[in-house]
Amino acid sequence: MVSRSQVTLIIDDRDKSFITNISITPEPLSWDDPDAYRGSYITQNTSSANAKITFYGTSISFWGHSGSSSLETTTVRIDSRDPVRVDPFKPEFASYQWYQSPLLSDEEHIIECLDFDSGFDFVLVTAGDTTPLSGRTILxxxxxxxxxxxxxxxxxxxxxxxxxxxxxxxxxxxxxxxxxxxxxxxxxxxxxxxxxxxxxxxxxxxxxxxxxxxxxxxxxxxxxxxxxxxxxxxxxxxxxxxxxxxxxxxxxxxxxxxxxxxxxxxxxxxxxxxxxxxxxxxxxxxxxxxxxxxxxxxxxxxxGSPSSTARPSEFASQPSQDAHPSTTRHVPIGAIVGATIGGLILLLAVAILLFLRAKRRKRNPSESANAIRPFLSTSVNVMDQNPESISTMPKHRKARKQPLGGSESVQSTPTTSDAHPGRVRRGTEETSTLTNDLTPSRVVELYDRINMLTRENQRLVRDYVLPPQYNEGPATLGRSNSRTVTLPSYDNEL
Structure with a gap:
């Protein structure tokens, strides 16, 4: 928080408060001067004038022009204290501060200037907490x-x-x-x-x-x-x-x-x-x-040369941009609000989806365990064998190359666990357990499961290519005597 700055009052020689609170003897002269504060100042036509000023504040200073004599007899006395000698004589100065008081208590004071011939343009008073400010001018x-x-x-x-x-x-x-x-x-x-x-x-x-x-x-x-x-x-x-x-x-x-x-x-x-x-x-x-x-x-x-006083110009109580262009980049409030609402809607949709999924699993706990997943690889070359031997195939099988001149091409088997034929056998075994306790709803479920297993079985072997026949005669380079086995469909048997 910014602290309150010192308050300085400026009292012109023509101010009512100056005239009523100062007495100068003999009667001073008033001069018009366009370079004086508010266009005038007062002076004396003698070198032995006296002035008495009453003021409220914690310090006072006199501003004006230098006297016309070099007498060093000017003295200042504050509140009947011992007088202090001052030397206001600076003949080359037309406007300057020719007296500054020490720091005083916050109350009314009386200051006297004895035997002076300097001019008064204005007086500066440092205001205290009890100094009345009504009708005054602050500098x-x-x-x-x-x-x-x-x-x-x-x-x-x-x-x-x-x-x-x-x-x-x-x-x-x-x-x-x-x-x-x-x-x-x-x-x-x-x-x-x-x-x-x-x-x-x-x-x-x-x-x-x-x-x-x-x-x-x-x-x-x-x-x-x-x-x-x-x-x-x-x-x-x-x-x-x-x-x-x-x-x-x-x-x-x-x-x-x-x-x-x-x-x-x-x-x-x-x-x-x-x-x-x-x-x-x-x-x-x-x-x-x-x-x-x-x-x-x-x-x-x-x-320019660097002044530490150059500052921004906005006000803390009402921060606003000034009339000059500002380099501040405004935040897109509409975009932020839209993104926030969209994110909330997305989170709500995900929460509803998870809730429905959990509720569905609670109703049918075996759904996840018995779900049929698609195979990632469906076309492989296998050796000459019947479909019943599929369930006994190993989980992984490395590719083999026939020596040059042979008729066997590079052969490979599926490498993902989801394509393992053993899952077909396990699914069949799980399905057989459903027949132990048949009900109308179980019959429908069993029917759907058999169809799914049958389609998966067909997809696994429909494109299998059997290896070439090993005859006693020489093999033909670059030609494969393979054949394709197609299983019958069981869709219409139930």
């Missing part, structure tokens, strides 16, 4: 592969930074410094969530020629977009746009939803780069968050 980083299921040749990049401008050295870093990159049509990812809104953010390289096409399918409804977007004005000095919103929908019904993003086409050296996904949860606490488990599937995943 899922691209590296959380338990929730974002990749399929195809995705490449995961770590420790990433980007040049924001062509003329100035200012860099930005993605969330957790990781992204997932696709340059191959056919790559896709799927994301399941329980909420009322969802957005997809990433990095857009506007300084590179070419384009890429994405299909966004939300609960079966599809929308196609091409990037960079035609007609969208971008400063010629901008090289990379971070926090770029590729997709958003804020009018979803309360419940579970499925978002799938397909890379349809890539032209030139362009690429699609995913940073994170956000959604508004429809549950109030972490313990109520649904867990969507991904099953194993025949379609393996490959990564």
């Amino acid at each position: 899922v980083d691209d590296s959380v592969i338990k929730e974002i299921w990749y399929d195809g040749q995705w490449l995961q990049k770590e420790n990433q930074t980007y040049e924001k401008y062509n003329s100035a050295h200012e860099v930005a870093e993605p969330i957790d410094k990781t992204t997932h990159i696709s340059t191959h049509p056919g790559d896709f990812f799927e994301f399941r969530f329980a909420g009322t809104a969802v957005s997809v953010y990433g990095i857009l390289d506007v300084n590179t020629t070419g384009s890429f096409t994405l299909d966004f399918t939300l609960d079966g409804s599809q929308r196609r977009s091409i990037y960079p977007e035609e007609g969208r004005q971008t400063s010629v000095d901008v090289a990379t746009r971070n926090n770029f919103q590729f997709f958003t929908n804020t009018t979803l019904s309360n419940g579970n939803h499925t978002l799938r993003v397909d890379v349809v086409a890539v032209e030139g050296p362009q690429r699609f780069e995913l940073d994170y996904i956000t959604y508004a949860p429809s549950f109030d606490f972490v313990g109520q968050k649904p867990v969507f488990e991904r099953p194993a599937t025949p379609t393996g995943s490959a990564t």
